[in-house]
Amino acid sequence: MSTSFSKATAASLLGLLTLAACSSAPQPKFQQELFETGASPYARNFNSSTTDTCEAARRALLSQGYLTTMAGTDTVDGTKNFQPTGDTHIVVEFHVVCTPGEEASDTSIVYVNAVQNGFALKKSDTSASVGLSVLGSLSLPIRSNSDAMVKISSETIPSGKFYDRFFGLVDHYLQTVVRTQPVANSRIETRMLPMPVQASTPAPLPEMPDAIDKAASLQPASGTSVAP
Template sequence: MPMPSLRLVFASLGLIALAACGGRTAVAPSYQQEMFSTGASPFAHNFDATVNETCEAARRALLSQGFLTTMSQLDTVDATKNFQPSAETHVVVSFHVVCTPGENATNQSIAYVNAVQDGYALKKSDTSASVGLSVLGSLSLPIRSNSDAMVKISSETVPAGKFYDRFFHLMGHYLNTVPRSAPVAADDVKSQPLAPSLILNSPELTPTPIVVQTPAAATAIHASDAAAAGASEPAAAAAASAPRTSETQ
């Protein structure tokens, strides 16, 4: 083959290699997709309810779907649910709900929801060993054992979409159906002074005070009255028995 032809072949191969290398685009990390925009968040929703009522609705919504919930604080709800897609795979969905006051802290709140999906796979590992028996010669018997274990293979936040929309809709259902307290606004509370007391200026209408006597004082009064009555009776009897003198004409 002539030399120019060989040079052309090598040049073509070099161009092909450069094109192949240049065609590979670097994959951007996942965190580069976070925009941190100030617009409406798909992971948050506003409710016309207090913080405690909103978190209670979230707890009821998760319980109704088979989640195991834990509520360590009144403004936080954690829940988990297990799934078994196949015999060798296992999935755990973890929910985390945080309730904060809204623009009007009296009867508005915001629910922030985050769900994480963890994937597990069954890992099989075989171990073997051999035993030599000197009596029978150099005979080796293989001994095999299996040790299976679930290994975590993935962990991902559930992306925004219909998943969270369905959850927020179910929360709103429980807020509308479950009885809850309605706070009274400060502007609706009205106070009115009481009517002045009646002043009785007429002497005829002036009430007579009532003297309340204790049992000891009442007993002493009765004893003094009885003693006075006993002393007057002998004097009256003596006056009646005295002779009367006739008047001289």
């Protein structure tokens, strides 16, 4: 008798523990973050400068229909709208940050984060009353419907394949688009120019006698002859 009682008690306790485990609230996802130092699905290394990598990321988003904004050479933001049904709407916000790499000067690390925001169409009825002076205190109800898109969810996309496809497209544009080349710094040599030579004033030339007057003075007068 005691044996059967103990088995029944154990079964009851096991059932209560199972029921308590099922009724307990699930652990929030933000408490499940491990912050591990291993490979992250949100980051990828590239053998290119931060400027070239962010430009390739911008082209990758543009090629997929994202509306992009680039506040600087190291950040890219993009948005894209989806509408699965007539009453639901989804907006994907894409954020890209490019940082210098750890190994060489021409390497970079790209961090991405995509947030999916969900909206739903909510219909609400509004009623109002109007008083008619002709009929006394009679009031008639007036009903109207107003539809609005209400935000119902917002979550970071955790899929690793989603980001793998994006990084693969970034690498494609890095291989096909001409990269920027830094301008080599050349040493600039300066030399002093020689001092300009001051022009001297030429000395005045001596006055030459008139050739005609000199020739006339040498000719004999008319009617006279010169003895040989």
